[in-house]
Amino acid sequence: MDQTFLAIVFGPCDKCSKNKPLRPVSVKSEQRSYCSLCVEMMATEGLHENETLASLKSEAESLKGKLEEERAKLHDVELHQVAERVEALGQFVMKTRRTLKGHGNKVLCMDWCKDKRRIVSSSQDGKVIVWDSFTTNKEHAVTMPCTWVMACAYAPSGCAIACGGLDNKCSVYPLTFEKNENMAAKKKSVAMHTNYLSACSFTNSDMQILTASGDGTCALWDVESGQLLQSFHGHGADVLCLDLAPSETGNTFVSGGCDKKAMVWDMRSGQCVQSFETHDSDINSVRYYPSGDAFASGSDDATCRLYDLRADREVAIYSKESIIFGASSVDFSLSGRLLFAGYNDYTINVWDVLKGSRVSILFGHENRVSTLRVSPDGTAFCSGSWDHTLRVSAGRLI
Amino acid sequence: LKMSHQGLPPAHPSHPSHVLQIETLMMEMQSPDTGIKTQAQAVMVTSIPHAVTGNDIMQWILQRLQVTAEEALHLGDLFVKYGYIYPLQEPKNLTLKADGSLYRFQTPYFWPVQSWAADDTDYAIYLAKKNIKRKGILEEYEKEHYNMLNQKINYKWDFVIMQAKEQYKAGKERKKEDRYALDCQERAYWLVNRTPPGMLDVLEYGIDRVTDPNENKVNQVRQPWIMYYQQAILKTRVKSSVSLGGIVKYSEQFLSNDPILSGCLPSNPWISDDPDFWDLNAKLVEVPTRMRVERWAFNFSELIRDPKGRQNFQLFLKKEFSGENLGFWEACEDLKYGDQSKVKEKAEEIYKLFLAPGARRWINIDGKTMGITVKGLEHPHRYVLDAAQTHIYMLMKKDSYGRYLKSPIYKEMLAKAVVPQEGVKKRQVKLAVIVGFVFLVVARVEKLIHGSFPGRREHWCPEHGKTPAHETLAARAETDPRFGVIHRICSAAWTKPLTPGVREGDRQQAAPCE
Numbered sequence: 001m002d003q004t005f006l007a008i009v010f011g012p013c014d015k016c017s018k019n020k021p022l023r024p025v026s027v028k029s030e031q032r033s034y035c036s037l038c039v040e041m042m043a044t045e046g047l048h049e050n051e052t053l054a055s056l057k058s059e060a061e062s063l064k065g066k067l068e069e070e071r072a073k074l075h076d077v078e079l080h081q082v083a084e085r086v087e088a089l090g091q092f093v094m095k096t097r098r099t100l101k102g103h104g105n106k107v108l109c110m111d112w113c114k115d116k117r118r119i120v121s122s123s124q125d126g127k128v129i130v131w132d133s134f135t136t137n138k139e140h141a142v143t144m145p146c147t148w149v150m151a152c153a154y155a156p157s158g159c160a161i162a163c164g165g166l167d168n169k170c171s172v173y174p175l176t177f178e179k180n181e182n183m184a185a186k187k188k189s190v191a192m193h194t195n196y197l198s199a200c201s202f203t204n205s206d207m208q209i210l211t212a213s214g215d216g217t218c219a220l221w222d223v224e225s226g227q228l229l230q231s232f233h234g235h236g237a238d239v240l241c242l243d244l245a246p247s248e249t250g251n252t253f254v255s256g257g258c259d260k261k262a263m264v265w266d267m268r269s270g271q272c273v274q275s276f277e278t279h280d281s282d283i284n285s286v287r288y289y290p291s292g293d294a295f296a297s298g299s300d301d302a303t304c305r306l307y308d309l310r311a312d313r314e315v316a317i318y319s320k321e322s323i324i325f326g327a328s329s330v331d332f333s334l335s336g337r338l339l340f341a342g343y344n345d346y347t348i349n350v351w352d353v354l355k356g357s358r359v360s361i362l363f364g365h366e367n368r369v370s371t372l373r374v375s376p377d378g379t380a381f382c383s384g385s386w387d388h389t390l391r392v393s394a395g396r397l398i
Numbered sequence: 399l400k401m402s403h404q405g406l407p408p409a410h411p412s413h414p415s416h417v418l419q420i421e422t423l424m425m426e427m428q429s430p431d432t433g434i435k436t437q438a439q440a441v442m443v444t445s446i447p448h449a450v451t452g453n454d455i456m457q458w459i460l461q462r463l464q465v466t467a468e469e470a471l472h473l474g475d476l477f478v479k480y481g482y483i484y485p486l487q488e489p490k491n492l493t494l495k496a497d498g499s500l501y502r503f504q505t506p507y508f509w510p511v512q513s514w515a516a517d518d519t520d521y522a523i524y525l526a527k528k529n530i531k532r533k534g535i536l537e538e539y540e541k542e543h544y545n546m547l548n549q550k551i552n553y554k555w556d557f558v559i560m561q562a563k564e565q566y567k568a569g570k571e572r573k574k575e576d577r578y579a580l581d582c583q584e585r586a587y588w589l590v591n592r593t594p595p596g597m598l599d600v601l602e603y604g605i606d607r608v609t610d611p612n613e614n615k616v617n618q619v620r621q622p623w624i625m626y627y628q629q630a631i632l633k634t635r636v637k638s639s640v641s642l643g644g645i646v647k648y649s650e651q652f653l654s655n656d657p658i659l660s661g662c663l664p665s666n667p668w669i670s671d672d673p674d675f676w677d678l679n680a681k682l683v684e685v686p687t688r689m690r691v692e693r694w695a696f697n698f699s700e701l702i703r704d705p706k707g708r709q710n711f712q713l714f715l716k717k718e719f720s721g722e723n724l725g726f727w728e729a730c731e732d733l734k735y736g737d738q739s740k741v742k743e744k745a746e747e748i749y750k751l752f753l754a755p756g757a758r759r760w761i762n763i764d765g766k767t768m769g770i771t772v773k774g775l776e777h778p779h780r781y782v783l784d785a786a787q788t789h790i791y792m793l794m795k796k797d798s799y800g801r802y803l804k805s806p807i808y809k810e811m812l813a814k815a816v817v818p819q820e821g822v823k824k825r826q827v828k829l830a831v832i833v834g835f836v837f838l839v840v841a842r843v844e845k846l847i848h849g850s851f852p853g854r855r856e857h858w859c860p861e862h863g864k865t866p867a868h869e870t871l872a873a874r875a876e877t878d879p880r881f882g883v884i885h886r887i888c889s890a891a892w893t894k895p896l897t898p899g900v901r902e903g904d905r906q907q908a909a910p911c912e
Binding site: 059076078082086115166196204215229240251258290309310321335337346353354396 | 464669
């Protein structure tokens, strides 16, 4: 899977003449290269001559219509048609293999360690716990100074975790095995947003973190210095989720928000490269298909959807009349054939990604499923719930 | 039953969209044509009109939504928890029972509407009324609420008590069955809106989502949207058949590697409690598994992503004298994702090592790319080497990778690769240990009773060591490998004495076989 590279042009800005990384921009239908500061200024400018808010909105609407036309031109087949030749899946038996009890309140988020067995989880009462979920032992615990820790992530090295929530920050805690470890003492405050932190993820190293916030933006940060490396503006409302593309060649990530939009960003330029607006309500979760060529979303409109990045369109909707409550969290199995989705009606539905049908429904949690991730080697998935527990489930087709 | 509304309390955010769908279903459930047939049902000695059984509800959902009984029950249970249906017989327990238990549809006035919260004043009136009806009937948590409200809205308290008395009087004038139903109705409403401690609070929705998506701001219209659309229209797209074909193909290719769909060898650690699978697939394991090595041939990304694959690929590249390519690629990754403060320093090092004329590990890139890169290095930033990195990545992918897969280095790795046996071993040993233990226990008991081990009483031959039981076991072991292990353990049990002395004694008693 090839991705075209945007070689970052570095040179004099067409507006301010300063030497900076440049972005292509349309000014009065002409292509220019502006530095990101000038782009921002242009964006926050008031109306030009002969412009009214209404005329701008109608221009945007007509352009949007044209985009949909372009997208439709190359749409020659549906996913389920291409998938006709694929063998149907058989019966499913998934069981809870581990139940992790220890949080005193709603579990809001979890993430796997690359070692395929450790996890970090965070909850409403401010507690963040690191578990060896294979043995169910708690290995580390820290209490955040805020409640509603909605985001947590494990560092690629396994030596640190990041978390944040109503404190509007993302903090990094190194994990040590020293006796009398005081995790809070080594805490590093990295990200600062102007509203709650909804999601965070390390990039390919322990040194960089990507965050999403209720303030409507995403941002890339340098962990060591806390410096803001790049910010991503474009969502018209709270950003609720993000996921990094798995590819070695791309440097993109996708985010979903309360504006019902899923947006794909170029991490280097801060530009939105693709946008999809087909959901009817807030998008709670986004996750890339393992090849990086597509991504799935879960929304409060009770549907999950698949978007094909190369065809640049939505290609599947996973829904059923009996599924009424919102999907809070989605993730793919290793091959991408299955999509696991946790819902606000306490259940987990398993979808056949290619054929569009529901393969299985899993009960067990006693309150909303708020977070769900498949383990790095695809042997199990972990679900966290408002019922204070986390469950690791595994099984197979029979 | 009137509720007083002292102005509208603050609105809840309206984002849960399940409300509309549930309301539609509720209306259908009660419709005379398509809904559930209600009838008067006896609760204790009262006949309550328009009641339905839990089973009716479950069956209706099952038929209407074409789901399993388990799903129908779960969904129906949620309807009760959310207060759309209330129980007549166990009013405190908001669950759906798929039997003859009786329920009624909640009046729409009491539906959990997200646009206004249940009023404190109304709650105070309800509690006061309950208290008037029967003193001391309030639960602990209700008493707490009552006292708290007394303080909070003390200035309205006369009004509250007056309303409570009025409602109580009006209630007494109703028919017994109406009164009972209305009591249950009201009780269910307050269970949902003022959840008792320990019960699920279904109206909890998390934290408020902040930004209003409907705000019209100039900067949100022009940028990114107009700019974005202008660019997006010009973007190159791929035909659906091509890209979807790719998605399907990927899934098929990785099917055998997907543990949930195809299992994994020797076993899935979460199911067997045996972490062997993880040990065999450790990051830089000495001998990787066959599946893992085969995966490196799927595409270049799979090879380079796996540290073991990368290690093996590097060996090959060294043989071809292009090891610096991978080295350069890794250095670029480190630059992109590393410490921001070291960017300038790292960029300079990379230039000296890989790009400068006469550099020790000089990489071969075309003149144009070299030109862009060198110019960019005048003002180094994290992505300054992107063009060069892409070029080298493509070179490795399109050129070296193909040759690598045909090389002896890869082929050797593939040949050496291990194929784990299915983890019957652990189960087998467990089974054998249990059975062997049972045999041991039985043998000891027999010894206690008869004074010697079973089998030794009969022909224990010092040379052949055979007994009837032993023989049967030996025969079985020939056909069934499980018995082989049991056989070996039992043999050990039978030939192993409790104490050295016992053996001598036994031997004296046993007659040699002929």
